[in-house]
Amino acid sequence: MTMENRRTFLRNAGTAFGAFAVASRNSVAADADRDKVEDAESSMLDWPDGVGLPQGWRQMRKLDAHNHVMQDVHKPQADWSSVENLVAAAQALGINKLYCSRPVSKGILAEIAAVRDANDSVLAAMKRFPGQIEGYCFVQPGNGPAALDEIERCLEAGMIGVKLYNQFKYTDPIVFPVVERCIERRIPILGHSAYLTDAKSLAAQPLTSHALDFCELSGRYPELILILGHVNGGGDWEWAIKGLRDCPNVYLDTSGSVLEDDTIGRCVLELGHRRILFATDLTMEGGVGKILSAELTLQQREDIFWRNFQGILDRRAA
Amino acid sequence: MIIDVNTHLGHYPFRPVRFTSAARMIEHMDAHGIDMAVVSSLHAVFYRDSHRGNEELFQDVRQFPDRLIPVATVNPKYVGWERDLEESVRRWNAKGVTLLPEHHGYSLTGELGRAALGRIVDYDLPVVLTQRLEDRRQRHHWDVAEDLTTAQLTEVAAAHPKLRCLLSNWIGLNGAQLIAAGLRGRCLIDFARLDVLLNKAIPKLVDELRVESIAFGSHLPFDYLGPSLVKLANIAALFPAEDYEKIAWKNAAAFFRLEIAEGRTGRRKGGP
Numbered sequence: 001m002t003m004e005n006r007r008t009f010l011r012n013a014g015t016a017f018g019a020f021a022v023a024s025r026n027s028v029a030a031d032a033d034r035d036k037v038e039d040a041e042s043s044m045l046d047w048p049d050g051v052g053l054p055q056g057w058r059q060m061r062k063l064d065a066h067n068h069v070m071q072d073v074h075k076p077q078a079d080w081s082s083v084e085n086l087v088a089a090a091q092a093l094g095i096n097k098l099y100c101s102r103p104v105s106k107g108i109l110a111e112i113a114a115v116r117d118a119n120d121s122v123l124a125a126m127k128r129f130p131g132q133i134e135g136y137c138f139v140q141p142g143n144g145p146a147a148l149d150e151i152e153r154c155l156e157a158g159m160i161g162v163k164l165y166n167q168f169k170y171t172d173p174i175v176f177p178v179v180e181r182c183i184e185r186r187i188p189i190l191g192h193s194a195y196l197t198d199a200k201s202l203a204a205q206p207l208t209s210h211a212l213d214f215c216e217l218s219g220r221y222p223e224l225i226l227i228l229g230h231v232n233g234g235g236d237w238e239w240a241i242k243g244l245r246d247c248p249n250v251y252l253d254t255s256g257s258v259l260e261d262d263t264i265g266r267c268v269l270e271l272g273h274r275r276i277l278f279a280t281d282l283t284m285e286g287g288v289g290k291i292l293s294a295e296l297t298l299q300q301r302e303d304i305f306w307r308n309f310q311g312i313l314d315r316r317a318a
Numbered sequence: 319m320i321i322d323v324n325t326h327l328g329h330y331p332f333r334p335v336r337f338t339s340a341a342r343m344i345e346h347m348d349a350h351g352i353d354m355a356v357v358s359s360l361h362a363v364f365y366r367d368s369h370r371g372n373e374e375l376f377q378d379v380r381q382f383p384d385r386l387i388p389v390a391t392v393n394p395k396y397v398g399w400e401r402d403l404e405e406s407v408r409r410w411n412a413k414g415v416t417l418l419p420e421h422h423g424y425s426l427t428g429e430l431g432r433a434a435l436g437r438i439v440d441y442d443l444p445v446v447l448t449q450r451l452e453d454r455r456q457r458h459h460w461d462v463a464e465d466l467t468t469a470q471l472t473e474v475a476a477a478h479p480k481l482r483c484l485l486s487n488w489i490g491l492n493g494a495q496l497i498a499a500g501l502r503g504r505c506l507i508d509f510a511r512l513d514v515l516l517n518k519a520i521p522k523l524v525d526e527l528r529v530e531s532i533a534f535g536s537h538l539p540f541d542y543l544g545p546s547l548v549k550l551a552n553i554a555a556l557f558p559a560e561d562y563e564k565i566a567w568k569n570a571a572a573f574f575r576l577e578i579a580e581g582r583t584g585r586r587k588g589g590p
Contacts, residue, residue, distance in 0.1 A: 052349075285549050
């Protein structure tokens with residue numbers, strides 16, 4: 001790669017990716033643009049495997065079950081650079097699809113208008129990057145029936161599941177109508193999680209659910225497809241894994257900024273690899289790298305990278 | 319060739335780690351294409367007398383003199399630390415010195431910190447400053463160490479203009495602040511917690527501080543090696559070959575003044 005290309009990638013959101021973005025947002029893109037898209041995709045997958053990693057790792061299929069669109073890209077004159085960076089990074093790492101949400105964070109009990117606004121940014125990203133960005137619908141259960149209407153609006157627009165954050169513990173009955181709607185629609189709930197052992201962190205998000213909350217909810221609703229989000233998202237991951245041992249219907253995603261050895265090995269040992277879903281939650285190189293260096297069979301690695309999550313997605317159509 | 323500038327040997331009190339001995343570390347490095355590693359003792363973090371951890375470390379690494387580069391740990395609150403440092407440097411050829419003010423209970427800018435840093439400068443060795451060993455959101459209730467801050471770092475840099483710093487396991491570094499503190503050209507930043515692609519933290523620091531400021535680091539045995547190997551593979555794709563070589567090993571070799579035997583520097587499969 002030339003220095004000029006490197007500069008383009010580093011400063012303008014992606015090597016030949018600028019062309020990709022243009023073609024993606026234009027449904028009548030010229031053939032020349034489509035050629036550029038294909039060139040961009042193939043050139044990034046031609047990047048070297050590097051040292052010490054499995055051969056052909058960039059070409060391995062990967063579905064990132066937990067990611068985010070965090071900017072107001074649905075508004076006029078929006079700055080798309082962060083989403084373009086996200087998609088470009090995924091392309092370079094061989095991540096085929098990013099399953100994104102935009103939760104209202106910090107425990108804010110957002111009004112439904114704010115919730116809709118957040119989801120609109122994900123919908124805009126889905127529209128601009130069809131086939132690459134898919135969406136989870138964030139809902140705030142305290143919005144009551146409006147939250148259920150929002151789920152329907154999101155599903156109608158093509159989203160694949162629901163994202164819950166830390167406004168309520170998942171054992172709170174206020175969450176149950178959302179759960180029942182997800183069961184009815186055969187869609188997964190991806191739940192923010194952490195077992196926080198640091199007083200400052202816990203004080204900042206006291207209603208964050210941990211593994212036992214997920215277990216309790218799953219026990220009440222065994223049909224629910226429930227995903228414990230980011231096992232490496234900052235809480236005690238060993239506690240999270242052990243807490244899920246007796247809850248066979250709860251999946252776990254591997255994302256988070258913590259990259260500790262041997263998280264994946266412990267997940268597989270305690271829960272079996274079928275319950276483990278690859279995800280990055282914006283820690284993209286780290287998220288891919290830890291699956292690559294975990295001691296897994298090829299079959300296990302593929303199941304974690306995509307097949308387990310594909311099974312969840314396939315249940316919607318069943 | 320790859321030199322990992324961020325590794326430790328020994329046990330950690332709050333969870334098991336898999337690569338505790340030099341032999342296990344070498345085995346793991348071999349499996350992942352790592353040629354050399356800068357290592358310090360985890361025991362030295364937690365023993366009352368850190369130097370006992372140094373003794374174990376130097377004993378353990380001496381069977382791999384061309385693979386493991388030992389760094390001494392000094393606790394300036396402990397009796398006889400100056401003599402212990404002397405022993406680490408003169409007898410065991412320590413290539414750097416780790417200071418852990420949060421774990422050992424002193425300030426880098428206080429009297430003890432200044433004394434230790436001054437002595438490290440006198441030996442013309444780099445100091446290793448690790449921002450954190452693990453994420454505080456998951457810590458054991460006996461683990462009360464806070465992360466080091468950029469403000470502490472820049473204050474130290476200003477107070478010791480000849481001090482060279484390995485910044486290990488840092489995130490959130492601001493190139494402009496480091497330059498203002500006079501750290502350009504005398505700091506080496508381990509990239510274990512920085513990224514190439516999404517936030518472009520590594521390319522930004524390269525632009526601001528020059529490529530000579532960045533080095534491969536993994537934070538073994540705490541973290542997986544894979545994340546850092548993925549980043550290095552992306553650097554191979556995006557950077558000129560000479561910059562890749564600097565980040566992979568040359569910067570570390572220059573910073574720690576290592577003599578790399580001729581014939582060890584060949585490119586492994588997968589490099590640029």
